[in-house]
Amino acid sequence: MRSVFDALLGAIDATDDAQVSAVLGVVLHVVPDRRVMMGGVVATSVRIDVVLPGIALASFRRRRRFIAEATAAVAALSRDPAIGPRVVVRIMHSLDGGWGVGGRAFTNDDLDEGPEALEAIGSAQLPPVELDRDAGARSGIHIEPQRNAGDAEGSHGSSRDRR
Numbered sequence: 001m002r003s004v005f006d007a008l009l010g011a012i013d014a015t016d017d018a019q020v021s022a023v024l025g026v027v028l029h030v031v032p033d034r035r036v037m038m039g040g041v042v043a044t045s046v047r048i049d050v051v052l053p054g055i056a057l058a059s060f061r062r063r064r065r066f067i068a069e070a071t072a073a074v075a076a077l078s079r080d081p082a083i084g085p086r087v088v089v090r091i092m093h094s095l096d097g098g099w100g101v102g103g104r105a106f107t108n109d110d111l112d113e114g115p116e117a118l119e120a121i122g123s124a125q126l127p128p129v130e131l132d133r134d135a136g137a138r139s140g141i142h143i144e145p146q147r148n149a150g151d152a153e154g155s156h157g158s159s160r161d162r163r
Contacts, residue, residue: 001028003077004048007069011062023101026050028074038086045086046074052091053099055108063091 005026006015014020029047036045048070050057057063067089075084097107 001026003073004028004070007066007073008050010069011066012056024052024056026070038088043086044080044083045088046078046083048074048087048089050089050091051094051099053106053108053111054093054096055111056093057091066091 005021005024008024008026009015009017009021012020014024027049029049031045031047033042033044036043038045050066057066070089071084071087074087075081097105100106
C-alpha cells in the first residue's frame with residue numbers, strides 16, 4: 001500500500017512534503033472475481049481509487065505516471081503474476097471547493113498557495129484503522145502487506161467491496 005501512495009506523491013512532486021502527504025489518501029480495493037468482468041472474463045481484479053482536488057495530477061503526463069507506477073506497485077506485491085492487466089486505476093477530480101480534510105473544504109486557489117493553506121490542518125496523525133486482512137484471500141488474490149516504520153501490521157484490502 002505504501003508503494004502505491006508513494007507513486008501518488010511522486011506524480012505530484014510531493015515526496016518530501018509532509019503536509020501534502022498528511023492530507024492525501026489512496027484507496028485500494030481487492031475485488032473478488034464474482035464482482036467484476038474484464039475482457040469478457042470473470043476475474044479477480046484490484047481497483048485503486050484516488051479523489052483529488054482539480055489541481056493535483058492535472059496533466060495527462062502526471063496521471064499516466066501515477067497509473068503506471070501504482071499498477072506496477074500492485075503487481076510487485078501480488079502473488080498473482082497476471083494481475084497487472086486487471087489493475088484498474090480511477091483518478092477522480094473533485095469540484096473546486098469539493099475536497100477537504102479535517103472538516104475544512106479547500107478551493108484550488110487555497111491549495112495553490114502552497115504550505116500556508118495546509119498549515120491550517122496541522123500535522124495531526126490520523127488514528128489507526130482496523131483492516132480486514134482476509135479480503136484478498138477470500139477473493140483469490142493476496143497483496144503482500146508492506147511494513148513501514150511505526151506500522152507493525154501493514155495493510156491491504158477493503159471491506160467495502162464485499163457488500
